[in-house]
Each structure stands twice: as C-alpha cells, then as structure tokens.
Amino acid sequence: MGSSEASDVGERIRQVVREHGHLPVDVATLGDDADLFQAGMTSHASVNLMLGLEAAFDIEFPDAMLKRSVFQSVSAIAAALAQLRAAAA
Amino acid sequence: MSIAVDRDQAFLASIRRIADEVAAPNADDVDRNARFPAETVEALRAERAFSAYIPDEYGGGGVSFEAIAAACFELGRRCGASAMVFAMHQIQIAAIARHVDGAPWFEDYLRQVAREQRLVASVTSEIGTGGDIGKSIAAVRPGDDGLATFEKQAPTVSYGAYADDLLTTLRRAPDAEPGDQVVVLTHRDQFTLEQTGTWDPMGMRGTCSPGYVVRATFPIEQVLPTPFSTVGTESMVPISHILWSHLWLGISTDAFDRARAFVRASAKSRPDQLPPTATRLSQLMSELSLLRAEVSTGLRDFTEASAGDREALSTMATILRFNNLKIAASEQAPRVCQGAMSVCGIVGYKNDTPFSVGRHLRDTMSACLMVANDRIHQTNASLLLIAKEV
Numbered sequence: 096m097g098s099s100e101a102s103d104v105g106e107r108i109r110q111v112v113r114e115h116g117h118l119p120v121d122v123a124t125l126g127d128d129a130d131l132f133q134a135g136m137t138s139h140a141s142v143n144l145m146l147g148l149e150a151a152f153d154i155e156f157p158d159a160m161l162k163r164s165v166f167q168s169v170s171a172i173a174a175a176l177a178q179l180r181a182a183a184a
Numbered sequence: 185m186s187i188a189v190d191r192d193q194a195f196l197a198s199i200r201r202i203a204d205e206v207a208a209p210n211a212d213d214v215d216r217n218a219r220f221p222a223e224t225v226e227a228l229r230a231e232r233a234f235s236a237y238i239p240d241e242y243g244g245g246g247v248s249f250e251a252i253a254a255a256c257f258e259l260g261r262r263c264g265a266s267a268m269v270f271a272m273h274q275i276q277i278a279a280i281a282r283h284v285d286g287a288p289w290f291e292d293y294l295r296q297v298a299r300e301q302r303l304v305a306s307v308t309s310e311i312g313t314g315g316d317i318g319k320s321i322a323a324v325r326p327g328d329d330g331l332a333t334f335e336k337q338a339p340t341v342s343y344g345a346y347a348d349d350l351l352t353t354l355r356r357a358p359d360a361e362p363g364d365q366v367v368v369l370t371h372r373d374q375f376t377l378e379q380t381g382t383w384d385p386m387g388m389r390g391t392c393s394p395g396y397v398v399r400a401t402f403p404i405e406q407v408l409p410t411p412f413s414t415v416g417t418e419s420m421v422p423i424s425h426i427l428w429s430h431l432w433l434g435i436s437t438d439a440f441d442r443a444r445a446f447v448r449a450s451a452k453s454r455p456d457q458l459p460p461t462a463t464r465l466s467q468l469m470s471e472l473s474l475l476r477a478e479v480s481t482g483l484r485d486f487t488e489a490s491a492g493d494r495e496a497l498s499t500m501a502t503i504l505r506f507n508n509l510k511i512a513a514s515e516q517a518p519r520v521c522q523g524a525m526s527v528c529g530i531v532g533y534k535n536d537t538p539f540s541v542g543r544h545l546r547d548t549m550s551a552c553l554m555v556a557n558d559r560i561h562q563t564n565a566s567l568l569l570i571a572k573e574v
Contacts, residue, residue: 119361132413135361138318138563142500145570158572161500163413 107151108172115147116140127170132163141166148172154179192251195236199255202227203262211263212535214390215543218383220346221390224259224266225303233270235298237277242291243298249278249423249490253430253483260434261441264547265390267431269303269343272391275427276304276351279420280369280408282494289405293369304369305347307398308420311337315559318416319362323355324407332407334368335399341377342393348372352398353412365412368402375400387546418497422506424555426486429479429513432551436517439524439544440472446528446539461527468523475516482509500571507560514551521545 105127112122116131117140125134136144144166149155154176156165165175207224214221228234237252238244252274259267277297284290296302313319322336334354344350349371356366380395408415443465450459485505489496496502521544525532528539535542568574 133361133364135363137363139566142566142570149570155572156570158499158501159496161571162495162498163417164495164498 104173104176105169108148108169108176111147111151112144112169112172115143117143122169125169127173128168130167131169132167148176152176188246188248191245192247195233195245195247195251196254196258198231199228199233199258202231202233203258203266207259207263207266211266211543214263214265215547216389218385218389218392220343220392221263221266221269222346224263225269225346228270229301229303232298232301234273234277234301234303235294237274238281238294238298242281242294244281244294249487250483252278253426256427256430257434257437260431261438262434263390264431264435264543265388267434268388268391268428271424271427271431272306272342273304275420275424276306278423279351279367279415282419283408283410283415285410287405287409289403290369290408300348302348303343303346304349304351305341305344307336307338307341307344307350307352307396309339310353311339311395313362315556317353317555318365318413320353320355320365321362322352323358323360324366324368324404325358326404327401330404331401332404333399333401335397337380337395337397339395340393341396341398342391344377344394344396344398345379345392350375350398350400352400353416356411363413365416367408367412367415368400369406369408370400370402374402386549387543388550414498417503418494422486422497422502425506425510425513426479426483428551428554429482429509429517432513432517432548433475433479435544435548436472436475436520436524439521439541440468442532442539442541442544443468443524443527446531461529464523464527468520468527471516471520471523475513475520478509478512478516482506482513500567501574504564504567504571504574507564510555511557511560511564514548514554514557517548517551518545521548 109122116136119135145156160175165171206227210221210223232245236245236247240246256267256271259270280290281294308317310321312321322334325333327333336352349369352368353365354368356364376399378397380397383392383394447459447461447465489502521541524541525545531537531539532541534540
C-alpha cells in the first residue's frame with residue numbers, strides 16, 4: 096500500500112467522476128476533499144457515479160454505504176473503497 | 185416515560201376535541217368556499233399545538249413524533265384542509281428542531297414559536313425546476329449591513345397569506361449550483377407576497393395555496409447553518425410523507441366510517457336481511473387495512489431509523505422506503521374514498537347528506553400531486569439501479 100498506489104486509486108476515482116459525475120467544472124480543478132455536490136453533482140449523477148465506481152473497481156457498495164456523505168468527495172470515495180477492500184481481505 | 189405518555193395522551197385528547205367540535209362543523213363551509221379554516225387554526229393555537237413538537241428546553245410541548253402523526257390522522261378524519269395546514273406547519277417545525285444544531289438565532293426562534301404560537305408555511309416548490317425541490321433557481325443575495333434578500337417565484341404556497349413565518353429553500357449564493365441549497369426563515373414583517381394566480385382547486389380547498397412571488401429582506405443569521413441536502417433527506421422529505429399519509433388515512437377512515445354508517449342504517453331498516461352493500465363494505469375494509477398497514481409501518485420504520493445515527497435516513501434504501509410510502513398512500517387513499525362512494529351510492533355522491541364522501545374523494549385526489557408521483561417514480565427508478573435490499 097505505497098503512496099503511489101493510493102494516488103493511482105485517486106486518479107481512477109477522478110476518471111469515474113469525470114465520466115459519470117456530470118460536473119459543470121473539470122474534476123482536475125477540485126481538491127481531494129472538495130464537495131462534489133456543492134460543485135454541482137446532482138443526485139441523479141451521483142447514482143451514475145456509484146454504478147460507475149462499482150464497475151470500475153469490480154465491487155458492490157452495501158446499502159449502508161449508499162448515502163450522500165460516502166460519495167461527497169474523492170477522498171471520501173477512496174476511504175469507502177479502502178474499507179470495502181479491507182473487509183474483503 | 186409515563187410522563188411522556190401522559191403528555192402525548194393529553195395532547196391527543198385536545199386535538200380530538202378540536203377535530204370534533206371545531207374542524208368538523210366547519211369542514212363543509214371551508215371546502216365550499218375554499219376558505220382558510222381559521223376557527224380550527226385559532227383553536228390549535230389556543231391549545232399551544234403549534235409548539236407541541238418543540239422540545240421542553242425551548243418551551244414547547246415536547247410531545248413525541250408519533251403523537252404528531254396521530255394528530256394529523258385525527259384532524260384528517262374531520263377536515264382534510266385543517267389537517268394539511270397542521271401537518272405542513274409541523275413539518276417545518278420538525279425540520280428546524282431536528283437540525284437546529286446550536287444555531288443561536290434558530291434556538292431563539294423555537295422559543296418564539298412556543299411563546300407566540302406562530303404559524304409557519306413553506307416555500308419549497310419553484311417555477312422552472314420541473315417540480316424538483318432538490319433544486320433552486322432563486323438565491324440568497326448578500327446585501328449591506330449583514331442583510332440579505334431573495335425573490336422566489338412559487339407556483340403554490342399553502343396558507344401563505346395566513347402564515348406568520350415562511351421557511352424557504354434557496355441556492356446558498358448567487359453563484360451556487362442549483363442543488364447547493366439552504367433554508368431561510370423569514371417573518372411576516374420581512375417578506376411580501378405578490379399573488380400570481382387564483383385558488384379554485386378540486387380539493388384541499390381550505391389550504392388556500394395560490395402562487396406567489398415571494399420577496400424578503402432578512403439578517404443573514406436567518407439562514408439555517410445545516411444545508412438543505414441534509415435537512416431535506418433526514419427530515420423534511422420523510423416527515424412530509426409520514427404526516428401527509430397519516431392525514432390521508434384519516435380522510436379515508438372517515439369515508440369508510442360514513443359507508444359503514446350507511447350500511448348499518450340499511451340493516452336497521454330490514455334487520456332480517458344482510459344489506460347487499462354489506463359485502464362491498466367488507467371489501468372496502470381490506471382496502472382500508474392495506475393503507476393503514478403501510479402508514480403505520482412507515483411511521484415505525486422512521487422512528488427506528490431516527491433513534492440511532494440519523495444519517496441512516498440518508499441511505500438509498502431508506503429514501504426508497506419513504507418515497508414508496510408516499511406513492512402507495514397517495515394512490516390507496518382516493519381508492520378507499522371512491523369505494524366508500526360506491527357503497528353509499530347517490531347519498532354518498534350528494535354533498536349534503538350524512539353519508540357524503542365527495543369532499544373526501546376530492547381531498548385525497550390531491551395526494552398524488554403533492555410532489556408528483558411521476559417525479560418520485562423517476563427518482564426511485566434511478567435509486568433502484570444501485571440500492572441492494574429494499
């Protein structure tokens with residue numbers, strides 16, 4: 096779990112956000128902790144983002160994780176993915 | 185524990201008295217003339233019902249959420265419009281009380297409602313958003329001296345002309361995204377209402393809900409610090425669906441009771457024969473029980489979800505659950521009322537008999553429009569793509 100792997104995950108998350116988040120701004124201009132909903136992600140786009148993440152990382156988010164706060168920022172998504180991987184390990 | 189139960193019972197006894205003695209005798213006049221149920225609202229104010237859900241620490245009645253829901257049911261049995269005014273006020277109060285989070289202006293406001301029994305209306309819908317209350321066009325516009333302003337085009341504001349205060353959803357700032365919303369509380373001396381339409385609807389006529397352009401100037405502390413994305417998901421939306429469905433159940437229950445009274449009257453006139461309508465009444469009872477079951481499990485699920493980490497209310501499975509309560513109850517309530525009409529026949533259809541259920545049917549037909557079911561189905565369809573257990 097080197098920092099390069101962590102930043103790689105961050106980049107892959109950003110790619111999914113770029114494809115499915117329908118943000119009015121480029122995700123590259125946002126920090127890891129920036130609020131994606133405040134940046135303009137709609138509830139509908141957030142569902143697409145969740146589906147996109149499930150496909151890209153070959154995981155399934157359990158219902159308890161399917162809430163706004165889990166998908167609020169790149170860092171929140173990275174934490175959720177790490178939690179799912181830890182649970183699977 | 186028993187003090188809390190006693191308090192709920194005393195509150196509900198006073199609500200039942202108001203429902204029977206004030207709301208019921210005025211219900212037909214309120215409906216016929218599409219006029220505000222002023223007598224019922226005054227009686228509720230006199231019983232301090234407008235602060236019933238406000239916690240003790242702010243001088244409120246401290247009754248349980250279950251008691252507020254039961255009160256909506258009781259009022260709904262006697263006058264749907266009165267019940268809707270009561271329910272909508274409680275929705276705004278609950279949203280503030282549950283999300284006050286130590287904001288000093290809002291803590292003082294809750295004390296003020298308890299002292300003055302102020303009636304709060306909401307301005308959540310907006311022309312141009314396609315019925316999506318999760319988006320706003322109008323924004324909080326910062327001005328001079330810590331004051332801010334807004335101007336919002338509202339397609340309906342229920343009892344706006346009679347409210348002491350308005351709770352309005354707005355974009356946080358002029359450059360904020362449509363979904364980046366806050367709620368703002370303004371007093372009557374801070375807002376103006378310019379009516380933009382008439383009010384002559386099919387049902388729920390006493391709610392007096394024409395469109396308005398709402399304009400206000402207010403100190404910036406009157407913006408609730410908790411964002412609407414949280415207030416809406418954790419409180420305003422599920423609580424609206426629960427309180428509305430309770431009053432729709434109340435209206436439907438009264439329609440059923442009238443149908444039963446009609447069948448009993450027929451049976452008494454010919455005691456040896458089962459009236460032909462009796463079987464239909466039995467069928468209607470099972471329709472009513474379906475509605476009652478969905479409404480009561482909805483309340484139970486909400487109480488359970490609220491007891492723990494309230495963020496559980498923001499999971500997609502939970503959002504689906506309370507959206508479904510709204511859809512199911514809003515479709516079932518007019519079905520029960522129509523069934524009652526078919527039991528009663530012409531005396532149910534006429535507006536001036538003890539068995540009239542026309543008002544009940546018309547009032548409950550508004551249910552599918554209060555946040556259009558089609559829109560909720562769209563949301564649900566999207567959430568179902570990702571939620572696992574529903």
